[in-house]
Amino acid sequence: MRSASGVEKTIWDRLFSVLVAAIYIFLMFPIVLVVLLSFNSGEFLAFPLEGFSLRWFEALFSNTRFLQATSYSLRIAAISMIVNGVIGTLAAIYVARHAGNNRDRIRLVMTSPLLVPEILTAIALLFYFYEIGVGTDYSIGIQIGHIVGTFPYVFLNVSSALFNFDRSQEEAARSLGAGAWMTFRRVTLPAIKPGIITGCLFAFVISFDIFNISLLLKSLGRNTLPLELFDYLRFNFDPTAAAIASLSIFLTFAAILVIDRTVGLRSLRF
Amino acid sequence: MSATEAAPRVETPTIGVGRIGPIWMLAPALVLLIGFFALPYLTIITMSLREASTRAVYGEGFTLAHYTTALGDFYIWGILGRTLLMGAIVTVLTLLLGYPVAYHLANSRSRWTSLLYIFVLSPLLVGLVVRTFAWMIILSNNGVANKTLMTLGLINFPLQLMNNPLGVTIALTHVFLPFIILPLLGNLQAISPDLAMASRSLGASRMRTFLKVTLPLSLPGIQAGTILVFVLSISAYVTPAMLGGTGGRTMSVLVVQYLVDNFRWPAGAALAIIMAAVAVIIVGLYLKLTARAMRRLP
Amino acid sequence: MTALTIDRINKRYGNLHILKDISVPIAQGEFVSLLGPSGCGKTTTLRCIAGFERPDSGRILFGERDVTHALPEQRDIGMVFQSYALFPHMTVAENLSFGLEVRKVAPAERKRRIAEVLSMVRLQGYEARFPRELSGGQQQRVALARALVIEPSVLLLDEPLANLDATLRDEMRFFIRDLQQRVGITSIYVTHDQSEAMVMSDKIVVMNAGVISQFGTPRDIYERPASQTVAGFIGRSNTIAGKVTEALGADSYKIETPCGTIGTLGPRGLVRGADVRIMIRPESIQTRRHGEAANASTSDENVLGGSVVSSTYQGNATQLKVRLPSGDEMVVDVSGRNPLAVGEEVAMRFAARDAWLLAS
Numbered sequence: 001m002r003s004a005s006g007v008e009k010t011i012w013d014r015l016f017s018v019l020v021a022a023i024y025i026f027l028m029f030p031i032v033l034v035v036l037l038s039f040n041s042g043e044f045l046a047f048p049l050e051g052f053s054l055r056w057f058e059a060l061f062s063n064t065r066f067l068q069a070t071s072y073s074l075r076i077a078a079i080s081m082i083v084n085g086v087i088g089t090l091a092a093i094y095v096a097r098h099a100g101n102n103r104d105r106i107r108l109v110m111t112s113p114l115l116v117p118e119i120l121t122a123i124a125l126l127f128y129f130y131e132i133g134v135g136t137d138y139s140i141g142i143q144i145g146h147i148v149g150t151f152p153y154v155f156l157n158v159s160s161a162l163f164n165f166d167r168s169q170e171e172a173a174r175s176l177g178a179g180a181w182m183t184f185r186r187v188t189l190p191a192i193k194p195g196i197i198t199g200c201l202f203a204f205v206i207s208f209d210i211f212n213i214s215l216l217l218k219s220l221g222r223n224t225l226p227l228e229l230f231d232y233l234r235f236n237f238d239p240t241a242a243a244i245a246s247l248s249i250f251l252t253f254a255a256i257l258v259i260d261r262t263v264g265l266r267s268l269r270f
Numbered sequence: 271m272s273a274t275e276a277a278p279r280v281e282t283p284t285i286g287v288g289r290i291g292p293i294w295m296l297a298p299a300l301v302l303l304i305g306f307f308a309l310p311y312l313t314i315i316t317m318s319l320r321e322a323s324t325r326a327v328y329g330e331g332f333t334l335a336h337y338t339t340a341l342g343d344f345y346i347w348g349i350l351g352r353t354l355l356m357g358a359i360v361t362v363l364t365l366l367l368g369y370p371v372a373y374h375l376a377n378s379r380s381r382w383t384s385l386l387y388i389f390v391l392s393p394l395l396v397g398l399v400v401r402t403f404a405w406m407i408i409l410s411n412n413g414v415a416n417k418t419l420m421t422l423g424l425i426n427f428p429l430q431l432m433n434n435p436l437g438v439t440i441a442l443t444h445v446f447l448p449f450i451i452l453p454l455l456g457n458l459q460a461i462s463p464d465l466a467m468a469s470r471s472l473g474a475s476r477m478r479t480f481l482k483v484t485l486p487l488s489l490p491g492i493q494a495g496t497i498l499v500f501v502l503s504i505s506a507y508v509t510p511a512m513l514g515g516t517g518g519r520t521m522s523v524l525v526v527q528y529l530v531d532n533f534r535w536p537a538g539a540a541l542a543i544i545m546a547a548v549a550v551i552i553v554g555l556y557l558k559l560t561a562r563a564m565r566r567l568p
Numbered sequence: 569m570t571a572l573t574i575d576r577i578n579k580r581y582g583n584l585h586i587l588k589d590i591s592v593p594i595a596q597g598e599f600v601s602l603l604g605p606s607g608c609g610k611t612t613t614l615r616c617i618a619g620f621e622r623p624d625s626g627r628i629l630f631g632e633r634d635v636t637h638a639l640p641e642q643r644d645i646g647m648v649f650q651s652y653a654l655f656p657h658m659t660v661a662e663n664l665s666f667g668l669e670v671r672k673v674a675p676a677e678r679k680r681r682i683a684e685v686l687s688m689v690r691l692q693g694y695e696a697r698f699p700r701e702l703s704g705g706q707q708q709r710v711a712l713a714r715a716l717v718i719e720p721s722v723l724l725l726d727e728p729l730a731n732l733d734a735t736l737r738d739e740m741r742f743f744i745r746d747l748q749q750r751v752g753i754t755s756i757y758v759t760h761d762q763s764e765a766m767v768m769s770d771k772i773v774v775m776n777a778g779v780i781s782q783f784g785t786p787r788d789i790y791e792r793p794a795s796q797t798v799a800g801f802i803g804r805s806n807t808i809a810g811k812v813t814e815a816l817g818a819d820s821y822k823i824e825t826p827c828g829t830i831g832t833l834g835p836r837g838l839v840r841g842a843d844v845r846i847m848i849r850p851e852s853i854q855t856r857r858h859g860e861a862a863n864a865s866t867s868d869e870n871v872l873g874g875s876v877v878s879s880t881y882q883g884n885a886t887q888l889k890v891r892l893p894s895g896d897e898m899v900v901d902v903s904g905r906n907p908l909a910v911g912e913e914v915a916m917r918f919a920a921r922d923a924w925l926l927a928s
Binding site: 019020023026027028030031033037045046086088090091095098099106109110112113117118119120121123124125126127128131145147148151155205206208209215226229230233237241242245248249253256260 | 296300304314367368371384389396397401406412414447504506507538539
């Protein structure tokens with residue numbers, strides 16, 4: 001319900017604003033806290049802050065385990081993004097253009113990983129890979145798990161872009177003599193590119209943060225970054241952890257900003 | 271061409287890529303989802319029926335023993351009950367906190383709307399371990415919360431805010447708040463602004479308009495959001511594992527312990543199936559109940 | 569005392585000055601249309617009357633009651649929306665009952681009034697239906713009923729027929745007007761469709777870019793438009809430029825044009841030498857082949873000569889375009905078929921009282 005422009009705010013309006021502001025603060029507070037503490041020169045994760053320092057970031061960058069975990073996570077995320085970018089886009093195009101009566105059923109299957117708890121998927125894959133003999137060697141299991149887990153994000157975003165795309169543009173191109181492939185390459189693809197990019201970025205970021213699947217499917221001795229942080233926090237409680245957390249947060253915000261500037265946040269599909 | 275010739279059969283070309291058997295476009299995704307998603311779920315069921323073994327993850331033969339043992343174990347019932355209760359409380363809390371935010375965002379027309387949208391979304395993408403870690407900082411005995419309360423003189427000894435269901439509940443509420451805001455927001459935005467104007471033009475106050483028009487029409491969003499948060503809460507692992515200690519242990523934590531620490535895969539599988547079954551039953555009942563409330567909606 | 573007074577309201581959005589000193593007095597029971605193109609401020613004016621916008625300055629009065637600062641729910645209005653805005657989760661009866669419940673009308677009385685108003689809109693027996701079960705026209709009638717059942721002081725309608733197809737729109741125009749007259753409720757109607765405004769209104773407010781171009785009866789506006797903008801907006805017109813040579817009596821003038829002297833009517837106070845444009849509606853002109861009938865123009869009749877440039881058969885009429893020696897083109901409506909061919913010389917006759925002057 002839109003309040004009339006120029007109408008005075010009553011006491012209830014002000015109270016409501018205060019309530020909503022408090023909830024926004026509640027949403028952001030823990031994250032802001034972690035970032036602040038990562039710059040603390042003191043040794044403890046506590047206030048008051050003793051001073052500004054980058055020492056924990058330095059400690060982080062000299063911690064080989066974290067660096068290895070980061071590169072491992074990046075690798076898995078990149079592969080997930082690329083694989084899903086291709087098969088997700090293809091599937092979305094198929095569902096939008098060729099699925100006919102089966103459209104809803106196929107769509108349900110395509111988004112099914114989002115509909116079930118991740119822990120169950122992780123358990124299922126753990127058992128499955130064991131049964132078929134792959135086990136957790138060579139990171140095959142964990143990689144496939146990440147691909148499955150992030151597939152729906154690419155599919156949904158590309159589907160959304162296709163839905164919003166005006167098909168009469170394709171028809172206009174065909175009427176001008178362009179063939180199917182040329183139409184796709186020069187008319188459709190550029191129009192849905194933002195959707196593809198958004199979906200891929202999402203797949204990347206989500207993969208980076210996946211925990212449950214990584215926990216159960218991890219190869220011996222190789223941790224993704226969230227797993228490494230989890231292990232670290234079992235025995236240590238210092239700002240180094242805050243530094244990783246901060247970096248993670250900065251990366252996420254950077255990704256969101258990129259998405260917002262190129263495509264606009266409201267076009268996102270979960 | 272004479273008028274008596276039959277008109278040539280025109281094949282309606284499909285616009286887009288691939289005329290002939292575009293099924294190849296869907297195939298990789300189907301293989302992925304059937305081969306590495308649907309089928310694996312079947313193995314949970316088969317695994318839960320296998321015999322236990324001390325030398326390997328499972329032994330020869332099949333049995334229902336894991337189910338009977340689990341269903342007769344009070345400890346497990348206790349954990350299941352605690353998990354479900356926590357899920358319910360988190361769901362209610364997120365609804366109470368999330369609805370005002372969604373309402374505010376739906377009606378906001380200022381330039382800051384985009385920024386607020388980011389505020390709501392960003393915690394989602396930051397990563398569960400990071401967010402739970404942030405709560406550890408706040409809730410521990412030497413943490414921000416206790417230190418602040420003691421400095422203010424409100425307490426003398428630190429409150430036990432962690433390693434129990436309380437800490438887990440608070441953290442899960444924070445973690446899943448965006449998940450309820452989004453469906454609510456989507457629903458609220460879909461309600462035509464003319465309806466509220468019509469209501470007020472008929473003399474209804476804003477509160478009455480909200481209660482009689484907006485709220486009923488937002489029930490689908492409430493239904494979807496609460497189911498989502500409930501399922502996420504009861505299946506959460508990271509947050510209860512980091513913040514729950516022994517007092518705040520949930521089913522997911524127990525199952526992972528069975529699988530990873532104790533290598534009792536069949537028993538763990540049975541527990542997972544039990545939890546999933548209970549969740550399905552609860553959600554099914556909830557859907558039935560809420561459907562009655564929503565029967566008048568288009 | 570007027571039933572509704574809009575007194576010098578102004579409204580700005582940032583740098584845009586949407587409403588500039590709008591003043592309109594409306595009598596009890598009048599049906600007044602706010603007519604104009606998109607962006608002229610008509611909808612904003614309506615929203616100010618309803619209370620969904622607050623004017624930056626000026627007043628709005630219902631009778632003697634100053635409602636400028638009142639909330640919409642306090643104003644005692646009934647509003648009909650382009651989108652109908654029926655509550656989808658309530659039946660027709662519940663939709664109608666909504667406003668009555670707010671006013672604490674007893675259940676038995678509510679039931680009676682709902683039945684009464686439903687029969688007024690010819691939907692008796694539809695109490696238990698849901699909006700989604702009704703056609704567009706039926707939904708609009710329910711919306712109208714909902715606004716009327718609470719017996720408000722003022723009825724506000726915001727382009728209510730825009731979503732209906734053409735035949736239905738025609739029917740509904742007469743239906744709404746008829747109902748309004750029987751009930752006798754003061755009504756404000758926003759539309760961009762000039763024929764709609766002409767057919768339905770007691771008075772029309774023609775608006776353009778935030779100001780009122782003219783406020784008058786449909787006849788005033790059609791036959792005596794205040795400016796070229798208004799003349800061009802309502803119906804079709806021909807205009808010829810000229811200068812005033814004589815002012816005769818109350819409102820008669822003689823105008824000197826490149827095509828000769830023309831006798832017209834016009835607004836008072838125009839002086840000799842003033843630049844004007846003469847407006848003649850296409851249907852007021854009669855054509856004859858050049859040479860047929862007497863050529864002499866009498867003091868209350870004008871004759872212009874020209875040649876036919878195009879002739880378009882439209883079924884019930886033929887539209888002729890005639891070029892004058894000065895180079896101007898006139899549009900003439902002739903009923904049925906017309907034997908005049910392109911290139912023929914014609915004489916166009918029109919009465920002085922059918923020519924009106926527009927100040928440049």
